Amino acid sequence: MPAISRYATPEGLPEVDVRTLKRSGSLRPGTSAVLTKRYAGQIVCEVTATMQADCDEVLISFGDRMAFVGLVYTPQRLGGRRAWFLCPCCKRRAAILYPFVCRRCSGITYPSQREAPHHRAIRKAQKLRIRLGGSGNMMEPLPPRPWGMWDRTYRQRIDACRRADARSLTGMSEVLQRWQDASDPKRPPV
Numbered sequence: 001m002p003a004i005s006r007y008a009t010p011e012g013l014p015e016v017d018v019r020t021l022k023r024s025g026s027l028r029p030g031t032s033a034v035l036t037k038r039y040a041g042q043i044v045c046e047v048t049a050t051m052q053a054d055c056d057e058v059l060i061s062f063g064d065r066m067a068f069v070g071l072v073y074t075p076q077r078l079g080g081r082r083a084w085f086l087c088p089c090c091k092r093r094a095a096i097l098y099p100f101v102c103r104r105c106s107g108i109t110y111p112s113q114r115e116a117p118h119h120r121a122i123r124k125a126q127k128l129r130i131r132l133g134g135s136g137n138m139m140e141p142l143p144p145r146p147w148g149m150w151d152r153t154y155r156q157r158i159d160a161c162r163r164a165d166a167r168s169l170t171g172m173s174e175v176l177q178r179w180q181d182a183s184d185p186k187r188p189p190v
């Protein structure tokens, strides 16, 4: 399983780029790729993509969520074909998923524009964890009290971390729910 490091856009949000999978040779049947993203120098998320046998679906997993996403191919002018994800939400072609649906469906606009509230919450939660000496990885437990920090300050910051964690998880669940509602009930996320 090749590990692909990506020094990411400042958001540090989970994403899967089909072109990265292609470059790393991970668009062959049965191959898996681990895509990592960093924020403030720390790995903050890992997304695994596993190509299915017929190359018409890829299994994407992030945290404890997994989902099959369709792939389509378009011919290229100079020969060969270009792979695209088929966004499970809007059924449009997409080169990048965040990490299960396209930019539009995930609520991300562009960096300079307004971002979705749950993405803002994820970034805030990551920043708070890093400020407390943690890694910023949302999958890890909250960091212990740094040496020299007042207990009251620590408790206030941990409370802020928990609130930001909860907001980001709620937002992410809402996005997944909207997508599940819109997608084929025979093929729900596993």
Ligand SMILES: [Zn+2]
Pocket (backbone or CB within 6 Å): 087, 088, 089, 090, 091, 092, 101, 102, 103, 104, 105, 106
């Ligand atoms: Zn979409």
